[in-house]
Amino acid sequence: MACDEACKKPEHTSNGAENEKPSLEYQFATTTTLHGIGRVAESSGARAKIPWILALLVASGVYVYVTADRIQAYLKYEANTNVIIEFNKTLAFPAVTICNYNRFMKYRIDDDDKKYVSRLLRVEEYLSDYDYQDFNFSQIDDDFNYTNFALSSGFLLEDSLHECSWKGGDKSCDASNFSSYYSPTFGQCYTFNGPGENRKIYAQSRQGIGNGLRLIIDIRQPDYTETYESGHVEAGLKFAIHPPDELPLIDTMGLSAAPGLHTYASMRLVRHINLPKPWGVCGTEEAEEEPMKYSRNTCLRNCRRDAIILKCSCQPLGHEKAYRPDSDRPSPVRHCDIDDFRCVRDALRIHRASSLGPDCVCPVACDYVTYETTLSSAIYPSQSVIKAAISDIGDVSSNDDIEYVKANMVYLDVYYTDLSTITYEQVQALPFTALLGDLGGQLGLFLGASVLTAMEIMDYITRRLQLLIKRVKSRKKVQNGT
Structure with missing residues (x-):
């Protein structure tokens, strides 16, 4: 002035x-x-x-x-990423979900139902591949219940778990420490340290091998029903390491452990803290009634499930929901059966064509953890200790027993490589x-x-x-x- x-x-x-x-x-x-x-x-x-x-x-x-x-x-609205490393005295252990590459166990299938196995192995392929030839439902009896069959003929942990130890303790865990989970792709699976009101809190206080979860599991290859034309061509375990309050998405985050090997899964806890719009893209759009913690993969899975419920009035096995998403009042929704599969296939076709549906908004979570896992392996058991190792499992009567162990026993160690936590935190570049x-x-x-x-x-x-x-x-x- x-x-x-x-x-x-x-x-x-x-x-x-x-x-x-x-x-x-x-x-x-x-x-x-x-x-x-x-x-x-x-x-x-x-x-x-x-x-x-x-x-x-x-x-x-x-x-x-x-x-x-x-x-x-x-x-x-630019953002920067801060990297924070914290060292802890103890670290909460994640959930570990294990599945068998074989969906239906031969010894658990009734003689009357064995004729359906090869066709039922193609169900998931039929539902996901839209160019696949039409499913011949007429060859399956009207009174056949697919849900009961899938749950009763699948992988049974009680018959297969030969050793379970937590932090090196002898017999410190068993099949009762696992909860069941059904995967549409791998069938009956089991989760250690999964969700539950009365679940035990597991924490690792020392790093390294033997201080986490150790399992020896018989995958029972003689009872495999998978075929080259329909099903998995691999043998072994598919496992996922995930937070206890999140669903185990075996298809997208699963790792493999082969028989005849001692597989070491060393992991590191990584936390991701993201910003919402306009600085980032995170959000939590999942309905409050969902029992599990929000994650993007779970949200996409639930969108697929809801599309099926709305069109077919049934829910796929392994996609649990207690009510219809378009209903104000909770009402039970049955599992889809054989007669519903054509409708389910059409619902999935429409769902995919509409870019996951108009109401399907699945941003990345604002705060979530992952477990960066490194796999390594060694032959198990070695020739010098094979008889001693087999004696812990059962009587050694012939060379066939040795070959059986090599072809069926999966030895798995899951543990923290160290007790540090890495946090990737998005922050506003200019608050x-x-x-x-x-x-x-x-x-x-x-x-x-x-x-x-x-x-x-x-x-x-x-x-x-x-x-x-x-x-x-x-x-x-x-x-x-x-």
């Missing part, structure tokens, strides 16, 4: 008498904390004023430019508080102003308006008097 000699002129009263008090502009210019204006007001002559006026204009222009740049940077600090700092640097300067300007404007109103009223009185 440039102030010439007129600013210094005394104000006049309404009757023309001089008021010795300087003008409001001069008072403001000489008392404000906004640097430069006072120099302009107090300088005498144009030669003294012009350098200060130019300096004030340049400083104001630079400040406007820098302010615009910082606001543009803020409106980009609002930092923006205010930047703007305030630039204002002080170029103009020497602060929040109090704004109050000074408001005070000047208020007093100027009051004086203007007073003059208008005085003129009206003079006019009315004449």
Whole structure:
């Protein structure tokens, strides 16, 4: 604000008498904390004023430019990632879900149902492959119950678990420490340290092999029913390491352990903290009634399930839900059976064609953990200890027993490689508080102003308006008097 000699002129009263008090502009210019204006007001002559006026204009222009740049940077909503490593004395152990590559065990299938096995092995392929030939349902009896068959003929842990130890303790766990879980792709599976109100809290206090979960499981290859044309061509276990309160998505996050090998799964806990929009893309769109913690993969799975429920009024086995998503009142939803498979296939076709459905919003979770796992293996058992190892499992009567162990026994160790936690945390590159600090700092640097300067300007404007109103009223009185 440039102030010439007129600013210094005394104000006049309404009757023309001089008021010795300087003008409001001069008072403001000489008392404000906004640097430069006072120099302009107090300088005498144009030669003294012009350098200060130019300096004030340049400083104001630079400040406007820098302010615009910082606001543009803020409106980009960029994020940075901080990496934090914490070392812990103990670390909560994850859930471990194990499945057999064989879905239906021969010894558990009734003779009357064995004729259906090869066709039932193609169910998942039929439902997921839209170019697959039509399923011949007429060859299956009307009273056949697919759900009962799948659950009763699948992998049974009680018959296959030969050793279970936690932190090296002998017989410190058994099949009762596992909860059942059904995978549409792998059939009956089992979860150690899974969800449950009364579940035991497992924590690893020492790092390394033998301080976590150790399993020896017989996969029972002689009872495999998978065929080359329909089913899995592999033999062994499929396992997933996941948080106890999240579903084990074996298809997308599963690892494999082969028979005849000691598989070491060393893991590291990694936490991811993401920002919501506009800085990130995280969110939690899952309905509150879902029993498991939200994750993007689980959400996508549930969208697929809900599409089937809405069209076919049934839910796929392994996709549990207690009620219809379009109903205000909870109502039971039955499992899909053989007669529903054509409808299920059509529902999945429509679901996929509509880009996961119009109501399917599955952002990445804002706070979730993963377990970075490294696999290594060694031959088990070695030739020097094979008889001693087999004696722990059963009587060694022939070479056939040795070959059986090599072809069927899976030895699995799951443990933390160390007790550290790595956290990847998204943070705002320019938080609002930092923006205010930047703007305030630039204002002080170029103009020497602060929040109090704004109050000074408001005070000047208020007093100027009051004086203007007073003059208008005085003129009206003079006019009315004449």
